[in-house]
Amino acid sequence: MRHRGAALPDHRRHRRDQLPHHPTDLHPGGEAMNRPGKLVYGLLAAVILGGLFPLWWSFLIASHDSSILSRDPFPLIPGGNFISNAATVIDTVDFWQATLNSIIVSTVVSVSVVFFATLAGYAFAKLRFRGRGPLLVFVIATMAVPTQLGVVPLYQVMAKLGWTGELQAVIVPGLVTAFGVFWMTQYLSSAVPDELIEAARVDGCSMIRTFWHVGLVAARPAASMLGLFTFVATWTNFFWPFIVLRSSNPTLPVALQQLQAAHWVDYSLVLAGALLATIPLLILFVVAGRQLVSGIMQGAVKQ
């Protein structure tokens, strides 16, 4: 029970290790404090290279023309065609439109999931009301239900509303997630001291102002992680957008699918498209990968 959050023991070990003349440094055989050997670093480096390799390979092909595949020996340095291939991709499928659509959908969905999940999570974690227990159990239970299997009626609903082909058909079903509510409930129940809420109430704060100034502020770290995850998940989502959007107004994954159908022999183009669609998330990863990592680690300990 001492080790609640993942960050804590890790952090502690790290600190202890930074001390310059820790006694265990003098005993290379001492088990606990040793730096791992080269083998561990080597294996990890191999894993990371294994993860990078497919991307690098795609870049090699995407930067030549597709005759590269039959060339012998296979050129291992990038060619100069990536820009022109990318330009062809951008012309073939409406790439900018697709990118813009992906940005709109992912941003709206992430902001909405974060807001509504924080609101509901705050209520479940910090407010007392009749039916709270059963309702929370219901939320958790729905996490195990694959709502994707309701695609047929959901499509009919969208058709009735005249939304098929429109972005709101993708946005609206994504506006809330049970996972988000659960995640924020978990976080807020320990992050906000009840006394703080009570104090705000005593000072005459209305419920919503208390939420705004106490709950939402305290939720920030967990909210930014939830936002990141939702953004990545929405950006990469394919199944539902593929069903409900038209080819004239796609998100990026749907556009890629069209590119493949139009240019299936031309791997240089197809892979250039795959990389183009990946670049925005790679940038996001470079900027926020650290948070993504700690988000996974926290979520894992809390579940």
Add this chain to the structure above:
Amino acid sequence: MSTTSTLRPRAETAEPPPKRIGFGGRLSRWDLKLSPYLYISPFFILFFVTGLFPLVYTGWVAVHDWDLIMGQGEFVGAKNFTDVLGGRDFWKALGNTFSIFVLSSVPQVIAAITIAALLDANLRAKTFWRMGVLLPYVVAPVAVSLIFSNLFADKYGLINSLIGLVGIDPIAWHGERLPSHIAIATMVNFRWTGYNALIFLAAMQAIPRDLYEQASIDGAGKIRQFFSVTVPMLRPTIIFIVITSTIGGLQIFDEARLYDQFGRGGADGQWQTLTILLYEQGWTQSNFGRASATAVLLFLIIVVIGVINYLIIRLISTPEVKR
């Protein structure tokens, strides 16, 4: 509310007391009572409309003749189900789905635990290594399948060239059933192994370090400690990952859909999964009734597996509680 008045007597007297308590108090009581329901209502309303209702309504569609364009036809009872179950596609897709699922989840769990054990060592630049293994997670499955479809190309594919170097004949990755499953499972593993490794890592770091000290005093080496301490302590996490990957794995669509340009799961349905079948029935054959029947069946399978998982968890976790 009584605390309010005792704490702030001056404020109470500053204004006309009866009116303020009456109106403000009532408002505040309503605020207190209603607010929680207001806060949770967006989730429930949206979830009922876009999640639960469609799910339940699928059952209704499944017992009707139902066309994508024409809409609801007559009630046909179990006919859609017998059609689906009587056809060869369903069973083939079911087999494919399970095969791909097993090929992805088993190696993935093993690889993820191993990577987590490496990351659990006292590394320099921890965050760098953790981010490194997570990188594939941000590559969209659609992009992943385009890339791997090329790596696993039957002609000129890198994998076939590589195994050619060691004298193995080219494998028909897009032609034969099992090889196509391996290729698709590889895509799933590519994207999720690092993610699961981080979940395992978090669980590993919560294992009390003195267990390892004890084990090493008892003379257990690193490997022995891994199997006798780490793995048993990770059991709940392993189960969690198996469950989540089951739910995801049984619905696999993206990776298989884009494995070739036709998107139908192979010329002979070699890698057609249940979700691809559902899509084909609903949107290609415009038979919503049959697609819904498939969805209901897939749902039942997921529920059954969920129950089995749950029973296994109870079975496994009982001794854990006694500890």
